[in-house]
Amino acid sequence: EAGVTQFPSHSVIEKGQTVTLRCDPISGHDNLYWYRRVMGKEIKFLLHFVKESKQDESGMPNNRFLAERTGGTYSTLKVQPAELEDSGVYFCASSQRTSGGGGTDTQYFGPGTRLTVL
Amino acid sequence: AQSVSQHNHHVILSEAASLELGCNYSYGGTVNLFWYVQYPGQHLQLLLKYFSGDPLVKGIKGFEAEFIKSKFSFNLRKPSVQWSDTAEYFCAVSPGYSSASKIIFGSGTRLSIRP
Numbered sequence: 568e569a570g571v572t573q574f575p576s577h578s579v580i581e582k583g584q585t586v587t588l589r590c591d592p593i594s595g596h597d598n599l600y601w602y603r604r605v606m607g608k609e610i611k612f613l614l615h616f617v618k619e620s621k622q623d624e625s626g627m628p629n630n631r632f633l634a635e636r637t638g639g640t641y642s643t644l645k646v647q648p649a650e651l652e653d654s655g656v657y658f659c660a661s662s663q664r665t666s667g668g669g670g671t672d673t674q675y676f677g678p679g680t681r682l683t684v685l
Numbered sequence: 686a687q688s689v690s691q692h693n694h695h696v697i698l699s700e701a702a703s704l705e706l707g708c709n710y711s712y713g714g715t716v717n718l719f720w721y722v723q724y725p726g727q728h729l730q731l732l733l734k735y736f737s738g739d740p741l742v743k744g745i746k747g748f749e750a751e752f753i754k755s756k757f758s759f760n761l762r763k764p765s766v767q768w769s770d771t772a773e774y775f776c777a778v779s780p781g782y783s784s785a786s787k788i789i790f791g792s793g794t795r796l797s798i799r800p
Contacts, residue, residue: 570728598785609689610729610775612787623787658729662785672785676721676729 569593571677573659579683585647588680592641592661598622599642600662600674601634605655613657616642617664649684656681687712691776691791698766699799706761706794708776715781718759719788720750724772732774735759736781746770768800 572591580586592599601613613632614624618639627634631650636642646653656679662672692707710716720732733744740752750761759776776791 600787602788602790607792609792610790612789615785615787617785622785626787660729664785673731673734674788678728 571659571661571675573657573677573680575680576678577681577683579685580649581685582651583648585645586649586682588644588646588657588682590642590644590659590661590677592659593663593675595663596661596675597639597664598662598672598674599636600660601642601644602658602660603655604658604679605652610658613644646682649682651684654682654684687778687780687789689776689778689789689791691774691794693794694792695795695797697797697799700768701765704761704763704766704770704796706774706776706796708759708761708791709757710759710776710778710789711757712778712780717779717781718750718752719775719777719779720744720748720759720761721775721777721790722772723775729775732761766796766798768798770796771798772796 574589599616602610604610612626615622616636619636633645658679659677660674662674688711690709718735721729722732723729733742735742735752743749748763773793773795775793777788779786779788
């Protein structure tokens with residue numbers, strides 16, 4: 568079974584440019600999450616999709632960030648225009664929707680996209 | 686607000702030494718607790734998780750963690766580390782009211798093992 572994949576693995580752009588990151592979750596996983604790690608700090612939640620719907624977008628830093636998940640499969644995260652403080656590693660994770668029974672779904676993480684804004 | 690605090694930024698041990706990484710969380714309700722690990726060049730992967738039952742949780746590769754509710758702690762332990770345990774370790778928490786919700790991570794502890 569293929570894991571979570573992310574593209575590109577690295578991106579270097581200049582301040583003011585636009586970048587689009589892509590995440591392909593594990594097939595059949597309804598839940599898709601985006602996280603970000605700024606250098607030296609903790610991994611922070613950005614948002615959560617259930618299928619194509621945004622379940623929780625409380626972690627999105629500002630309106631320069633736009634996430635979509637059309638059709639409930641892959642997701643994109645666009646940063647427009649990029650600022651210096653957007654540099655970091657962007658992780659995507661996915662989990663299956665469980666039928667209950669307690670506990671929480673295991674989130675499977677992708678390798679991350681390292682974004683550098685110059 | 687929920688938060689997770691990991692006590693050590695960088696831990697250096699010799700092979701066969703015992704390991705304990707501290708983790709405290711701040712959250713008033715029921716929680717799910719995790720330890721994730723990121724080996725060099727690899728994805729974040731789940732080491733172990735706790736959501737209910739026995740507070741001593743066993744994970745992969747000989748790791749275990751103990752949930753102490755009164756101390757809001759979830760420390761990670763391994764009796765004898767190996768060089769291959771060199772990695773970054775993240776303690777994390779999510780609210781227990783939902784099976785699918787965001788994870789709050791600590792800042793990570795880098796573990797270096799001297800061969």
